Amino acid sequence: MPEVxxxxxxxxxxxxxxxxDSDIVEAYSLEVVGDCAPWTTVEPARVSLYPGTSETVTIxxxxxxxPEVRAGEMPLGVRVLPAEHPESVKVHExxxxxxxxHELHTELVPRRRxxxxxxxxxxxxxxxxxxPVEVGFTAGQAGEELAFAFSPAxxxxxxxxxxxxxxxxxxxxxxxxGAPVVWPFTVDTAETGDQEEPRRDESAVRVPLDAEFVQIPxxxxxxxxxLAALLALLLAWFTLVRxxxxxxxxxxxxxxxxxxxxxxxxxxxxxxxPGTGTGTGTGTGAGAGxxxxxxxxxxxxxxxxxxxxxxxxxxxxxxxxxxxxSETIDVQTSGGETKTGTYRVPEGxxxxxxxxxxxxxxxxxGLLTITFGDRKVTTIALETFRNQDYHWVTPIKxxxxxxxxxxxxxxxxxxxxxxxxxxxxxxxxxxxxxxSRITQ
Numbered sequence: 498m499p500e501v502x503x504x505x506x507x508x509x510x511x512x513x514x515x516x517x518d519s520d521i522v523e524a525y526s527l528e529v530v531g532d533c534a535p536w537t538t539v540e541p542a543r544v545s546l547y548p549g550t551s552e553t554v555t556i557x558x559x560x561x562x563x564p565e566v567r568a569g570e571m572p573l574g575v576r577v578l579p580a581e582h583p584e585s586v587k588v589h590e591x592x593x594x595x596x597x598x599h600e601l602h603t604e605l606v607p608r609r610r611x612x613x614x615x616x617x618x619x620x621x622x623x624x625x626x627x628x629p630v631e632v633g634f635t636a637g638q639a640g641e642e643l644a645f646a647f648s649p650a651x652x653x654x655x656x657x658x659x660x661x662x663x664x665x666x667x668x669x670x671x672x673x674x675g676a677p678v679v680w681p682f683t684v685d686t687a688e689t690g691d692q693e694e695p696r697r698d699e700s701a702v703r704v705p706l707d708a709e710f711v712q713i714p715x716x717x718x719x720x721x722x723x724l725a726a727l728l729a730l731l732l733a734w735f736t737l738v739r740x741x742x743x744x745x746x747x748x749x750x751x752x753x754x755x756x757x758x759x760x761x762x763x764x765x766x767x768x769x770x771p772g773t774g775t776g777t778g779t780g781t782g783a784g785a786g787x788x789x790x791x792x793x794x795x796x797x798x799x800x801x802x803x804x805x806x807x808x809x810x811x812x813x814x815x816x817x818x819x820x821x822x823s824e825t826i827d828v829q830t831s832g833g834e835t836k837t838g839t840y841r842v843p844e845g846x847x848x849x850x851x852x853x854x855x856x857x858x859x860x861x862x863g864l865l866t867i868t869f870g871d872r873k874v875t876t877i878a879l880e881t882f883r884n885q886d887y888h889w890v891t892p893i894k895x896x897x898x899x900x901x902x903x904x905x906x907x908x909x910x911x912x913x914x915x916x917x918x919x920x921x922x923x924x925x926x927x928x929x930x931x932x933s934r935i936t937q
Contacts, residue, residue: 498556498591501573505598505627506562513539513575513589514553517546524580527554531574533593536560539575560595564656568597568628600625601632603686603706605664611711614671618664618708620647622686624654633689634662638682642668643710645682651689672714674721680710819849819933826926830863830907839900840928849892850901850930855885860911861922870899879905879924892930901928 503509517523523546527539540555556575560566571593578586602623610616624630631653636645648663664684672678683705828838842848855865855877862880866873872893877885895901907922 498573498575498589500592500594501556501558502594502596503558503560504596505560505566505568507559509558511556511558511591512553513556514551515544515546515577516551517548519579519582520548521581522547523582526578526580528576528578529556529574530576530588531572533558533560533571533573536566537573558593562598562600564625564627566595566627567656568595570594595627597628598626599628599630599688601630601686601688603684605684605706605708608707609709609711610666611677611713613713613715615665615667616710618666618684620662620664620684620686620706621659622652622654622662623659624656627656629653629655631689632660633687634664635685635687636664636666636682637685637705638680642670643680643682644669666710668710668712672712674714674716674718676718677714678712680712682708682710684708819847819931821929822848822932823927823929824901826901826903826928828903828905828922828924828926830905830922830924832907832910832921835904835906837902837904838926839902841900842895842897843932844897845935846897847933847935848895848901848930849933850895850928851889851892852929853887854927854929855882856925856927857883857885857911858925859913859919859923861907861919861924862909862911863922864904864906864908865924866902866904867926868900868902868904869893869895879908879911879922897935901926 498511498513501509501511513527515525515527517525524543525546526543528542529537529539536559538557538559540557544552544554546552556573558573572590573593574588574590576586576588602625604621606619606621610618620634622632624632631651633651634647636647644667646665646667648665652660652662654660666680666682668680685705824840826838826840828836830836850869853867853874855867857865857879860880860883863878864876865879866876868874874893875887903924903926905922905924910919910922912918
């Protein structure tokens with residue numbers, strides 16, 4: 498058989514002559530063997546010949562246009578099997594030259610990307626041809642606003658092999674305000690390397706892929722609207738609300754310092770109001786000038802029960818003017834243990850607590866309980882906070898020798914700013930208020 502040249506997707510034929518050199522009528526079965534068998538047929542596949550006669554059969558080759566049929570030389574064999582003398586089987590061989598074809602499938606994902614300055618895309622490439630190719634990638638834009646980078650810039654693909662290429666798109670200038678800017682661009686894939694002969698198949702012409710990069714502004718439009726609204730509110734406050742508030746405050750202060758008129762029925766015999774004699778007591782005891790023990794002129798003789806700027810206590814003692822005080826309780830606990838930290842109010846003093854701040858700066862896990870004397874203030878889980886604060890308008894008073902107690906149960910130490918997990922839990926409580934002295 499002569500050699501055959503065939504292009505993938507086309508059909509080529511060749512012939513094979515079978516001759517009966519025996520002295521009987523013989524039937525011959527013909528079968529294609531080898532790598533070409535899946536896409537090669539013999540017509541007819543069986544012939545019967547009289548002695549001394551011959552017949553030529555047609556061998557038809559139809560290789561598919563697929564990367565599975567590699568370009569190059571492939572052996573072709575046809576086995577001729579006599580029905581009466583099977584021991585005389587013969588295989589006739591020849592060479593088939595399969596032509597090259599080039600076909601690249603490309604896909605860009607996504608086709609549209611949003612970002613402030615840069616965007617990332619994925620380019621999927623598959624070699625659908627029947628010969629290895631070296632592939633390069635290019636991107637283009639009408640202007641020069643975008644910069645492109647492929648990773649890798651080139652790639653060799655075997656027939657049927659796929660690869661994924663990264664594409665980074667970057668702009669040179671940010672968009673600070675306004676509407677998003679759309680930058681269209683194209684991505685093309687081309688074979689690189691030396692080509693010994695011109696390309697014969699034009700069916701693999703590639704169309705560049707269209708894509709877009711949408712550059713969004715740093716400050717969106719709605720933020721400008723919010724800033725304008727806030728500015729309008731500030732102007733309204735300073736021009737309208739604030740003067741009205743100040744005027745109302747001045748009116749309230751003026752009304753508070755004006756003397757109240759005394760009803761006529763409450764005037765005393767000498768024209769004085771009850772309890773407003775010349776006594777000097779300022780306490781909360783019996784009013785001066787009350788009852789029948791008043792001196793002439795309405796002067797009171799009752800003594801006040803408290804004096805000075807302090808407040809009276811139930812046992813006859815008074816609390817003198819206090820000073821702001823702040824104490825810190827530091828508790829360090831190993832995992833699985835419970836420890837307490839305390840602050841004791843000094844003797845002869847009362848601590849009026851107005852603020853506490855708890856710090857769990859490591860992010861520990863466990864329980865923390867705060868107690869003022871015998872009063873439990875709160876119990877909180879450590880994992881629910883990093884910094885927690887409590888404030889009271891009316892101070893919580895802790896008498897002398899009582900304690901502020903912090904009890905910490907460490908279940909799992911956290912991780913501080915160093916990045917390494919701590920060996921134990923570490924909590925800090927800061928308690929602030931007014932520390933006042935007790936006077937008899």
